[in-house]
Amino acid sequence: MASGKKAKKGRSGKPVLTRKRGVPWLAIGAVAAVLALGVTIGVVVLSTTSYSPSASNQDPSLQIDGIYAKPKLYQSALHVQSTQRVDYDRYPPVGGPHDGYWAACNGVVYLVAMRDENMVHTLEHGAIWIAYNPDTIAPGDLDILTGLVQGQQFMVMSPYPTLATHPISLQAWGHQLQVDSASDERVQQFITALRRNPYVYPEIGATCDQPTFPTTDIPAELRFDPSPRGADTIPLDGGDLAADSSEMPAASTSGSAAAGG
Amino acid sequence: MVALAALAAVVLLAIGGTAGYLLSSNRSGQVVPASGSVDAGFAQDMIVHHRQGVLMAHLAEIHSDDPEMQRYAYDMAHTQTAQVGQMEGWLVLWGLPEIGVGAHMAWMTVGGHQHGGSADAPLATTGLMPGMATDKELSRLESLRGKDSDVYFLQLMIRHHEGGTPMMQYAGAHSANQVVRNFAAQMLTTQSTEVTDMTNMLAARGAKPLDYTAPILPGG
Numbered sequence: 001m002a003s004g005k006k007a008k009k010g011r012s013g014k015p016v017l018t019r020k021r022g023v024p025w026l027a028i029g030a031v032a033a034v035l036a037l038g039v040t041i042g043v044v045v046l047s048t049t050s051y052s053p054s055a056s057n058q059d060p061s062l063q064i065d066g067i068y069a070k071p072k073l074y075q076s077a078l079h080v081q082s083t084q085r086v087d088y089d090r091y092p093p094v095g096g097p098h099d100g101y102w103a104a105c106n107g108v109v110y111l112v113a114m115r116d117e118n119m120v121h122t123l124e125h126g127a128i129w130i131a132y133n134p135d136t137i138a139p140g141d142l143d144i145l146t147g148l149v150q151g152q153q154f155m156v157m158s159p160y161p162t163l164a165t166h167p168i169s170l171q172a173w174g175h176q177l178q179v180d181s182a183s184d185e186r187v188q189q190f191i192t193a194l195r196r197n198p199y200v201y202p203e204i205g206a207t208c209d210q211p212t213f214p215t216t217d218i219p220a221e222l223r224f225d226p227s228p229r230g231a232d233t234i235p236l237d238g239g240d241l242a243a244d245s246s247e248m249p250a251a252s253t254s255g256s257a258a259a260g261g
Numbered sequence: 262m263v264a265l266a267a268l269a270a271v272v273l274l275a276i277g278g279t280a281g282y283l284l285s286s287n288r289s290g291q292v293v294p295a296s297g298s299v300d301a302g303f304a305q306d307m308i309v310h311h312r313q314g315v316l317m318a319h320l321a322e323i324h325s326d327d328p329e330m331q332r333y334a335y336d337m338a339h340t341q342t343a344q345v346g347q348m349e350g351w352l353v354l355w356g357l358p359e360i361g362v363g364a365h366m367a368w369m370t371v372g373g374h375q376h377g378g379s380a381d382a383p384l385a386t387t388g389l390m391p392g393m394a395t396d397k398e399l400s401r402l403e404s405l406r407g408k409d410s411d412v413y414f415l416q417l418m419i420r421h422h423e424g425g426t427p428m429m430q431y432a433g434a435h436s437a438n439q440v441v442r443n444f445a446a447q448m449l450t451t452q453s454t455e456v457t458d459m460t461n462m463l464a465a466r467g468a469k470p471l472d473y474t475a476p477i478l479p480g481g
Binding site for chain 1: 276291328329332333336339340341342343344346347438439440443444447448450451452454455457458461
């Protein structure tokens with residue numbers, strides 16, 4: 001104790017910083033450098049821990065291990081007939097041409113496997129689609145997933161019998177994440193990052209309500225079709241559906257807008 | 262002395278880190294735009310343009326007997342209503358009126374600078390904005406039923422989408438807010454493909470789009 005007091009006295013008797021004359025540039029510089037370092041660390045910490053999308057962090061899902069993210073690869077707003085099938089690049093599909101009749105995705109848990117072309121439309125409206133393999137999903141996981149979907153806006157779930165590598169697959173527009181466990185923390189990260197993310201889903205403001213879409217007693221034409229797609233399927237880029245580009249204003253006038261800037 | 266300096270450095274680092282964390286959590290690129298700016302003009306004019314689109318889509322939904330057309334019109338009416346709501350919300354937060362004053366599209370000045378004069382805004386108009394239906398056309402749409410309504414709705418809506426294109430392009434390129442630029446760009450992408458889709462729907466009903474060329478903003 002006594003020695004402590006002594007030390008303090010000794011220190012206060014030597015005002016090191018005020019002893020020098022003039023502006024203490026070295027001290028100011030050191031303070032500024034340390035502050036700047038702190039700010040940088042703060043910004044970095046935030047950007048690597050938040051999964052909420054914002055103007056400065058538009059696709060937080062890119063931080064998730066194992067994420068597939070190519071939202072610009074997929075053509076939006078292109079519709080196929082109820083009898084047509086689309087040659088998607090991955091299954092469950094994550095984007096591309098789809099049926100104009102979107103599956104209701106306002107917290108609906110479908111108990112049967114659903115037609116891909118109706119489910120893709122839910123992604124265009126900003127929904128998260130949780131698909132699972134009913135034969136390989138771990139016991140208890142179905143309850144966890146149901147809890148994430150039931151009663152939640154822009155969430156939809158359905159079994160997907162051909163899901164092979166992992167029993168659970170999450171889809172958002174142009175995004176996919178496959179996991180083994182419903183308790184995997186990446187499940188919630190995916191939902192936080194991508195549900196209704198305005199930088200990701202194409203049709204800003206669109207609804208998941210589809211009052212005429214059946215949610216029970218699903219008719220055969222709205223169910224998953226396990227048969228291989230034939231030669232008459234619509235290609236991912238829309239093929240003939242998108243061929244009429246002469247009518248597209250963006251194609252004919254976008255150059256002038258750029259020139260205007 | 263060394264211990265004190267180290268302590269000070271730790272404290273400063275913590276303060277800086279907290280400030281950085283808070284700064285970046287608020288840092289969403291928001292700029293409060295002034296009256297007459299690109300952001301204000303786009304929101305005010307696109308609300309007017311969209312509202313007519315919503316009305317036409319509602320008419321198409323209740324007058325059609327084709328489920329495909331009813332779903333299409335329902336999707337469009339709901340989506341554009343929600344988009345109107347977003348734009349109204351921005352204007353409230355910006356402290357600006359929902360209804361603009363002066364000519365429509367006067368904010369689209371060539372070269373991306375606002376000079377305040379309509380001489381630099383070649384698309385400025387006090388009448389209907391490009392692509393919008395006249396009262397006479399709306400009355401006709403109201404009077405039609407079934408497939409006739411479907412065809413006329415598609416024709417009017419294709420023109421409506423095409424006419425709105427320059428506004429979306431301009432806002433997508435010149436808005437001061439990332440949120441608005443993204444909104445305009447996403448809308449442009451979606452509506453461009455919808456024009457293709459609606460043209461296909463018209464063809465399936467044995468009809469063609471109206472003869473219309475959207476105005477092009479001159480380069481400058």
